[in-house]
Amino acid sequence: MTQPHIPGESVLSRTNQEPFFVEHIDPAVIHRFDTPRSSRLCEFCREFDDQFPDRRPLDQMVAGSRLNAAAHLTEDGYVRHRMLELRQMTARAPLTAA
Numbered sequence: 001m002t003q004p005h006i007p008g009e010s011v012l013s014r015t016n017q018e019p020f021f022v023e024h025i026d027p028a029v030i031h032r033f034d035t036p037r038s039s040r041l042c043e044f045c046r047e048f049d050d051q052f053p054d055r056r057p058l059d060q061m062v063a064g065s066r067l068n069a070a071a072h073l074t075e076d077g078y079v080r081h082r083m084l085e086l087r088q089m090t091a092r093a094p095l096t097a098a
Helices: 027-033 043-048 075-091
Strands: 039-041 061-063
Touching (some): 043 075
Antiparallel strands (some): 039 061
């Protein structure tokens, strides 16, 4: 059990006790979400998804100028984009064999 920090006590003097928990953050993940200047709203999703305004802000965003589903910053945004693409594909009239 971790003891509470006592004011005036040096944190370094606690070396004989349990070590502090340090969360590891993958730099690739930070870079993926640290793209405010190069990200923008997905125009495809905005046009075809009626629920687009209700999505979380990160789910609406795509990186750079790419227009495909893989450009979405989040997995949920990617999946919703793909569902819209598939819905459009299935709504088209089937090609007839000549």
